[in-house]
Each structure stands twice: as C-alpha cells, then as structure tokens.
Amino acid sequence: MPEGIKDKIAIIGMGCTKFGELWDKSAEDLMVDAFKEALEDAGIDKKDIQAAWQGNQYTEVNIGHSAFPSSTTLKLPFIPVTHVENMCASGTEALRGACYAVASGAYDIALALGVEKLKDTGYAGLPEVTHLMVRGTKGRVIEPTYTAPGMFAMMATRYFARYNLKPEEGKKILAKISVKSHHNGTLNPKAHLRREVTIEEVMNAPMVTWPLGLYDCCGVSDGAAAAIVVRADMAKNFRSDPVYVKALQISVDSGASMLHTDYDYTHVEPSYRAALRAYEEAGIKDPRQEISMMEVHDCFSITELVTYEDLLISPRGRAWEDVESGFFELDGKIPCQPDGGLKCFGHPIGASGLRMLYEMYKQLQGKAGPRQIKNPKLGLTHNLGGNPPRAVVSVAIVGL
Amino acid sequence: MVGIVSYSAYVPQYRISRKTISSAMGWLNLAALPGEKAVANYDEDSLTMAVAANLDCLQGTERRTIDSLYFATATAPYQERGSAAIIATALDLRSDIRTADFTNSLKAGTSALLLACESVKAGGVRKALVCASDCRLGKPGGSQEMIFGDGAAALLISNEGVMASLEGSYSVSYDFPDHWRTTHDKFDRALEDRLIRDEGYTKFIPEAISGLMKKAGMEAKDLAKVIYPCLYPRDHAAIGRRLEFQPGQIQEPLLAVVGESGTASPLMMLVAALEEAKPGDNILVVSYGNGSEALLFKATEEIEKRREGMGIKKRLASKRELDLYEKYLTFRGILPVEVGLRGEVGPTHMSVAWRDRRTILALYGVKCKRCGTPQYPAQRVCVNPDCGAIDEMEDYCFSDKRCTLFSYTEDHLAFSLSPPQIYGMIDFEGGGRYVFDITDCESGTLKVGVPMQMTFRRKYADEVRGIYGYFWKATPVSE
Numbered sequence: 001m002p003e004g005i006k007d008k009i010a011i012i013g014m015g016c017t018k019f020g021e022l023w024d025k026s027a028e029d030l031m032v033d034a035f036k037e038a039l040e041d042a043g044i045d046k047k048d049i050q051a052a053w054q055g056n057q058y059t060e061v062n063i064g065h066s067a068f069p070s071s072t073t074l075k076l077p078f079i080p081v082t083h084v085e086n087m088c089a090s091g092t093e094a095l096r097g098a099c100y101a102v103a104s105g106a107y108d109i110a111l112a113l114g115v116e117k118l119k120d121t122g123y124a125g126l127p128e129v130t131h132l133m134v135r136g137t138k139g140r141v142i143e144p145t146y147t148a149p150g151m152f153a154m155m156a157t158r159y160f161a162r163y164n165l166k167p168e169e170g171k172k173i174l175a176k177i178s179v180k181s182h183h184n185g186t187l188n189p190k191a192h193l194r195r196e197v198t199i200e201e202v203m204n205a206p207m208v209t210w211p212l213g214l215y216d217c218c219g220v221s222d223g224a225a226a227a228i229v230v231r232a233d234m235a236k237n238f239r240s241d242p243v244y245v246k247a248l249q250i251s252v253d254s255g256a257s258m259l260h261t262d263y264d265y266t267h268v269e270p271s272y273r274a275a276l277r278a279y280e281e282a283g284i285k286d287p288r289q290e291i292s293m294m295e296v297h298d299c300f301s302i303t304e305l306v307t308y309e310d311l312l313i314s315p316r317g318r319a320w321e322d323v324e325s326g327f328f329e330l331d332g333k334i335p336c337q338p339d340g341g342l343k344c345f346g347h348p349i350g351a352s353g354l355r356m357l358y359e360m361y362k363q364l365q366g367k368a369g370p371r372q373i374k375n376p377k378l379g380l381t382h383n384l385g386g387n388p389p390r391a392v393v394s395v396a397i398v399g400l
Numbered sequence: 401m402v403g404i405v406s407y408s409a410y411v412p413q414y415r416i417s418r419k420t421i422s423s424a425m426g427w428l429n430l431a432a433l434p435g436e437k438a439v440a441n442y443d444e445d446s447l448t449m450a451v452a453a454n455l456d457c458l459q460g461t462e463r464r465t466i467d468s469l470y471f472a473t474a475t476a477p478y479q480e481r482g483s484a485a486i487i488a489t490a491l492d493l494r495s496d497i498r499t500a501d502f503t504n505s506l507k508a509g510t511s512a513l514l515l516a517c518e519s520v521k522a523g524g525v526r527k528a529l530v531c532a533s534d535c536r537l538g539k540p541g542g543s544q545e546m547i548f549g550d551g552a553a554a555l556l557i558s559n560e561g562v563m564a565s566l567e568g569s570y571s572v573s574y575d576f577p578d579h580w581r582t583t584h585d586k587f588d589r590a591l592e593d594r595l596i597r598d599e600g601y602t603k604f605i606p607e608a609i610s611g612l613m614k615k616a617g618m619e620a621k622d623l624a625k626v627i628y629p630c631l632y633p634r635d636h637a638a639i640g641r642r643l644e645f646q647p648g649q650i651q652e653p654l655l656a657v658v659g660e661s662g663t664a665s666p667l668m669m670l671v672a673a674l675e676e677a678k679p680g681d682n683i684l685v686v687s688y689g690n691g692s693e694a695l696l697f698k699a700t701e702e703i704e705k706r707r708e709g710m711g712i713k714k715r716l717a718s719k720r721e722l723d724l725y726e727k728y729l730t731f732r733g734i735l736p737v738e739v740g741l742r743g744e745v746g747p748t749h750m751s752v753a754w755r756d757r758r759t760i761l762a763l764y765g766v767k768c769k770r771c772g773t774p775q776y777p778a779q780r781v782c783v784n785p786d787c788g789a790i791d792e793m794e795d796y797c798f799s800d801k802r803c804t805l806f807s808y809t810e811d812h813l814a815f816s817l818s819p820p821q822i823y824g825m826i827d828f829e830g831g832g833r834y835v836f837d838i839t840d841c842e843s844g845t846l847k848v849g850v851p852m853q854m855t856f857r858r859k860y861a862d863e864v865r866g867i868y869g870y871f872w873k874a875t876p877v878s879e
Binding site: 122123125128130135136137138140141142143144145146147149150151153154155157158161206207208209210211212254255256258259260261262263265389 | 741742744746747748749752753756759760773775776777779783784785806807808809810811812813814815816820821823824825827831832833834835836837848849859869871
C-alpha cells in the first residue's frame with residue numbers, strides 16, 4: 001500500500017449553492033455563486049489559486065466541453081484548468097485532481113469545482129442514455145432502453161429475492177431510508193426538497209421502476225459546489241478550523257460486474273473496494289465505531305441500503321436492522337445524509353461529490369445549524385457514478 | 401428426391417378480436433367478420449417474424465450447412481437493402497451463400513419455395529432455407545384492416561431426410577391488378593371484391609390446380625389435402641366444390657385465427673397440413689397473386705420423425721389478447737402517438753453497425769480459451785477477474801442458448817410503445833450475462849429465476865433517417 005495522502009491536504013474554503021429547479025440561474029451563475037462563497041470562506045483572492053479542476057457529466061447539454069466553461073466564467077488567470085468527467089462521481093474526481101496535485105508539490109493552492117445544470121436538458125429525470133451516453137458506439141444498439149432508476153431497481157429486485165423479502169417488506173425498509181432523508185432535508189435551507197414524508201406516502205407513491213417508487217428516487221437538480229484545498233502545513237495560516245483529508249479513493253468497475261456471472265447484484269463492488277482502500281489510507285480499523293457521520297450516494301433508496309453494507313458499517317443482508325433501529329438518523333450512532341442527501345438536497349451530478357464534502361466540512365466545523373451532529377470526528381463521503389453493474393465510486397474521509 | 405426436411409410457422413403473440421375492430425370502426429365499416437387476427441408486436445415486422453420462423457425451422461440443423469436463403473414478403477422493411485442478408489446474418493448463416501428477396505406479388509412465397517426446390521434439384525445447393533413473412537397494413541375502417549393478419553413460415557429444402565417431396569408444379573401468371581401499392585403508398589388499394597372473386601380467385605386457382613393435376617395424372621380423390629387461399633370464406637368453399645374436393649380434403653384457412661398473411665399465407669397453411677400429414681399423403685399447396693402457383697408434395701416415412709411441437713399449433717395456442725384498437729394502431733405506426741423526448745430516436749452510426757454486425761445481429765460474443773468464460777459482447781481482454789487473458793478468445797453464439805432471468809425491472813420512465821419498458825439481467829446457460837430488453841411479456845408476470853429465450857426484434861425505427869435497428873431481446877419461455 002502506498003503511503004497515500006492522509007493529512008497532506010487541508011480544505012480551507014468551500015461553497016455550495018442552493019440546489020433545485022433553478023430556472024432563473026444558468027450553469028455559469030451557479031459556478032460563480034459556489035466559487036464566490038468558497039473564496040470568501042477561505043479568505044483568499046482568486047489570484048492565489050494556482051490550478052483548478054472542473055467536474056461535470058452531461059457536458060454537451062449542460063456547460064459545454066473543455067475547461068473553458070469555468071476558466072472563462074470565473075476569469076481564472078491563465079492557470080491550468082482541467083475538465084474531468086467520471087459520471088456521477090465527477091465532483092469527487094475534480095477534488096481528487098486538486099488534492100493529488102497539491103500533494104505532489106506541483107501547487108500549493110488548488111480549486112475543485114463541480115456543476116450541473118440538469119434542468120436545461122429538457123428531461124424529467126436524466127437525459128436519455130441512448131441519445132448521449134452511448135451514441136456512436138455499439139452500445140447504441142445493444143444496450144437495453146433503460147434508465148438509471150431501472151438499473152438500480154434491478155438491485156432491489158435481486159436484494160429482495162436473495163434475502164427473502166416480500167416486495168412490501170423490502171419497500172418498507174427502503175421507505176424508512178427516504179423518510180429519514182426527507183426529515184433531514186427540512187432542516188436544510190439549501191436543500192431542493194424540503195418536506196416531511198410518511199412511510200405510507202413513500203410506499204404508495206407512483207411507481208417509477210418497479211419496485212422503486214417516486215420517493216425512492218433522488219431529486220433531479222441544478223447546482224454547483226466548490227472546494228479550495230491547500231498543503232496541510234499551510235492550512236492554519238488561512239483559518240483555525242481547516243478540515244483535513246484522511247483518505248480519497250476511487251474504484252472503477254473492471255466490467256466483471258456487468259458481464260461475469262459472479263456478480264450478485266446485491267452490492268456495488270467498487271463501493272466495497274474504494275471503502276477498503278479508504279479505510280486503509282485513513283488508518284481506520286473499525287468503521288462502524290470510528291466513522292462519525294456519512295453522506296452516501298443515495299441516488300435511490302436501495303443504493304443507500306446496500307452502501308451501508310458495502311462500507312462495512314452494517315453486516316451483509318442486515319442493514320435493515322440498522323435502518324429499523326434508527327442507527328443512521330440524525331440522532332443515531334452514524335447519522336447518514338444529515339443534509340438530506342441526494343434524495344432531498346438534490347443531485348446536480350457534477351456537484352454532488354463536493355456537496356457531500358460541503359456538509360461534512362460544515363459539520364466538522366460545527367456550523368450545520370439545526371442539523372448539527374454532536375462532536376463529529378470523521379466524516380465519510382461516498383459518491384457513485386454509473387449503475388450497480390458498471391459503477392465508479394469514490395470514498396473520501398475527512399476530519400479535523 | 402428433393403423436398404421439405406423441416407418446417408415451422410410463426411404467429412405473433414397478440415391477437416385482436418375483429419369485434420374490437422368493429423367496436424372502434426363499425427360506424428364506418430359495417431362488414432363484420434368472425435374471429436380474430438394475429439398482430440405483430442410493436443417491435444416485430446416481416447423481417448423479425450421470418451427470423452423467428454427460421455430459428456424454429458433450423459432446430460437440430462447445423463446452421464453453417466445452409467447454402468441459400470430465400471425470403472418472400474410484400475412488406476419488406478427496406479425498399480432497397482436486402483432483407484434476406486439481414487436475416488442470414490441474424491441466423492448466423494455462412495457468408496458464401498445465395499440470398500434473395502422475393503417480393504411484390506403475394507405468390508412470392510410459393511415462387512421462393514419452388515425455386516429453392518429446383519436449385520437443390522439442379523445440384524447448385526444442398527440445403528436451402530425458404531421463408532415468407534408479411535405484416536400488411538389495412539386502412540382503418542376498411543375491410544383489409546379486418547382481414548389482414550401477421551405471420552411467417554419457414555421451410556428447409558434438401559435432398560436428404562425429405563419429409564415431403566416435391567412431385568410437380570404448375571404456375572400461371574396474369575397481370576391482374578386486384579390490389580396494388582406504390583412505394584409512396586402506406587396502404588393497399590383494391591378493386592371491387594366481386595371482380596376479384598369472379599376474375600381472380602375463382603379463375604386462377606382452379607386453373608393452377610387443374611393444370612397440375614392434369615400434368616401429374618391425378619384426380620381430386622388422390623389428394624390428402626389441398627391448400628389454397630381465398631379472402632372470401634363462402635367462395636373458398638365454392639372453389640373446392642367446383643374442383644370436386646370433399647370438405648375434409650380442404651385445408652382449413654387461417655382467416656379466423658391469423659388473418660390473411662400475404663406471401664406467408666399458403667406456406668403457413670402448408671406447415672399446418674404437414675403437422676398432420678401421414679406418409680404417402682399428397683398435399684397440394686396453391687398461392688394466389690398476379691396469377692397462381694400450385695406445388696404438389698408427397699409425405700414420406702420421414703414425416704413421422706417430426707420434432708415435438710414442430711408446426712403451427714403451438715404458436716396458435718400461445719396467444720394474448722390485444723384488447724385496445726388504439727394500441728393496435730399505435731403498434732403499426734398508424735396513430736402518431738406522443739412519444740416525448742425519450743421516444744425520439746438518435747442517429748445510428750452505420751460504420752459501427754457494420755463492423756459489429758455479428759455482435760448486434762447474430763448475438764455473437766466470445767469464449768475465453770484459457771478459462772472457458774463466455775462473454776457478451778465480445779471482449780479482447782477476458783472479463784473473468786481471475787483470468788484476464790488477452791486475445792485468447794474464440795467466437796461464441798448466445799442467440800441459441802437457454803437462459804434465465806437474474807434480475808429485472810418494469811420501467812415507467814424509459815420509453816416504450818408498450819409500457820412499461822421491461823428489461824432484465826439475463827444469465828446464459830453455460831456462462832455469460834448481459835442486460836436485455838424483455839418483450840412479449842405482461843407486466844407483473846416475471847419472477848427472478850424464470851426461464852427465458854432470445855428473440856430477434858426491431859429495437860428502434862428511425863423514421864427521420866430511414867433506419868431500422870434490429871437486435872435481440874429476451875422473452876419468457878412460453879409454457
């Protein structure tokens with residue numbers, strides 16, 4: 001195992017816009033809003049930034065190709081700017097670029113920015129896969145006519161079958177996850193969806209992709225988030241409460257999950273692999289005891305359920321017990337989605353990884369207002385792109 | 401001896417009751433016909449139905465031994481671009497074979513059959529596959545809409561293992577314009593029914609039958625079954641009486657259960673007759689369209705060796721009611737429904753479709769020679785995490801493998817002309833896995849682990865660029 005980047009990088013400023021259906025804001029407006037907040041939070045000037053990474057997924061229908069969207073919008077002063085895309089993990093991928101560059105000694109201060117303007121694509125939900133993602137490949141013809149919720153629904157179908165859950169039993173467990181996130185969302189002024197829901201409402205909601213209903217699916221939102229990272233030994237020059245990066249790992253599926261019959265479709269292998277590496281990098285032996293809080297990629301309720309298991313917080317097949325006991329609620333042992341998660345904060349794809357980090361950062365600094373978690377030490381973000389049989393997953397761990 | 405060595409018919413799963421059509425269009429069209437007609441699913445056309453019939457027909461036959469494929473249809477998806485070549489690729493036939501499309505006339509089915517038999521007899525080919533398929537459109541409110549039904553038939557011709565040998569033929573050709581359609585027309589135009597009856601059916605069919613019987617030195621009593629189409633049930637019976645056939649000798653038309661299926665019609669009835677035939681039976685099959693063609697077959701001892709379920713009965717029994725006339729119109733593209741942004745069709749990259757034609761049309765993947773793992777689509781680097789061999793693959797066909805449903809969903813967000821859009825992860829017997837669309841499947845009927853099979857379908861129709869995308873889908877194995 002290489003020595004990793006533990007405690008080599010500190011986050012000294014962050015910004016995050018309100019997420020939602022922001023019809024009056026352009027992608028450029030959102031970038032400026034997040035950037036401005038991050039600069040003010042860090043107390044630095046734009047000219048102090050030496051390099052930048054911009055994360056975004058639906059580039060063609062969103063912000064446009066290359067690094068120009070951010071460099072010209074923010075008028076970044078002739079510094080290196082890189083566009084990165086790794087599906088829904090693009091935000092964390094941008095952060096990884098910035099962190100690794102600073103850790104290498106190439107730069108002292110770098111910017112990571114994620115943005116997505118989904119509501120300009122014209123679609124309810126994500127844009128059609130065959131129109132954008134696989135155009136020009138044989139996937140155009142051989143991939144099924146599928147949607148993201150469908151690929152995750154198949155994980156629920158399989159999970160229910162494997163653990164002998166009747167559909168209504170399974171759906172009830174998933175409903176509790178959504179109810180929890182909806183509650184947390186009401187405490188967050190920047191969240192897209194701010195309304196309590198009941199288990200009955202979730203279970204009786206219109207079906208999207210069986211067995212997942214409307215409230216099993218996250219918000220489709222516009223938004224941006226940004227982080228300014230510096231060499232750890234410089235951090236205290238900027239602020240008294242910088243947040244240190246303890247681990248930052250990404251795992252991408254090899255293709256085995258989609259094509260090889262060993263895959264059980266009741267977990268996400270890259271989640272598990274990234275978690276193992278992140279715990280090792282951070283020196284964490286018992287995540288269930290050591291992690292204080294999490295923001296996981298709850299694009300769908302089933303994703304959150306299996307992620308509890310993939311992150312080794314809950315035993316395989318038994319995450320439902322922790323859901324039942326309130327383990328992941330705001331006053332539980334490991335609060336999960338304190339800001340409402342993708343479910344209610346919303347999911348502007350390229351921004352989501354940095355939005356998760358924003359919540360962990362604010363919680364660690366004690367600035368999370370009515371949803372403040374008592375005395376957190378280590379926060380984990382889990383950012384998943386693609387779908388269960390073909391996923392890219394990042395796991396980041398941050399702490400004081 | 402040259403003749404039929406295997407046969408099959410395909411009838412799409414959907415049937416629409418003619419009462420359903422009447423209740424929608426009866427205000428305009430008072431003519432009521434009994435029974436139901438077969439309706440191709442939204443993802444089927446004449447080409448995909450032909451593939452289905454051929455796959456059944458080729459069971460037990462090494463596909464690489466086929467030397468020619470003739471496809472007859474009046475409803476080819478493309479006016480230019482050979483359908484037979486697409487079908488041959490889907491069936492994984494060799495590339496050094498003869499393919500030809502027989503089209504425009506409704507007697508094209510028997511023409512293809514006759515030419516296939518003659519080419520085998522001449523020694524040019526050893527195994528010839530013949531298929532006929534049609535999916536004809538009748539204008540809403542017209543009698544053709546009531547009458548036309550969709551279906552296909554396939555026959556394998558050879559001189560070894562012949563179940564029914566060709567004993568003779570007689571063809572008549574007339575430019576009788578009882579119906580016609582130009583490339584600009586969506587629907588057929590037809591003459592008055594009485595003229596078609598008096599000048600068409602009741603003249604050409606007896607002429608062909610009498611001509612052949614005279615040539616063969618046979619009388620009416622020598623035939624076990626005589627097969628001929630006629631749009632008008634009463635006149636169908638009258639033609640038989642005029643030729644002195646007993647009712648039991650006349651093959652029951654499929655009008656009330658399938659409908660008039662164009663070029664496929666006489667061959668589907670021939671398949672039905674072969675399914676019941678005994679050794680020694682003389683079977684006369686006659687087509688109608690710009691004249692008529694009569695072919696005489698004699699069943700041999702081999703007919704007793706027919707495979708279980710071979711024929712049309714199984715397909716006739718497996719059916720699902722299409723209870724909405726509007727859904728029928730939508731499936732056939734007659735009613736332009738709102739498809740939304742997700743229903744729009746993007747461009748097809750034809751160079752990719754050409755390069756990956758075996759992956760797409762023949763459902764070919766590879767099998768790793770080192771670890772034995774089958775994988776779809778083809779990989780150069782083995783997907784088995786414990787292997788990882790590079791360029792140690794051999795071609796591997798998935799279309800004929802049995803498979804099971806590993807997981808699935810019913811998607812109400814993804815576009816389908818027959819929502820919900822159902823798809824699932826399919827595990828192939830012997831290894832290999834992929835996610836496929838699922839078709840011919842009713843909402844709420846799937847379960848993890850049920851047996852499935854692969855079926856060749858039209859995945860999308862890009863009307864803007866004139867492209868039909870064909871690929872394989874999974875379908876539950878019918879009980």
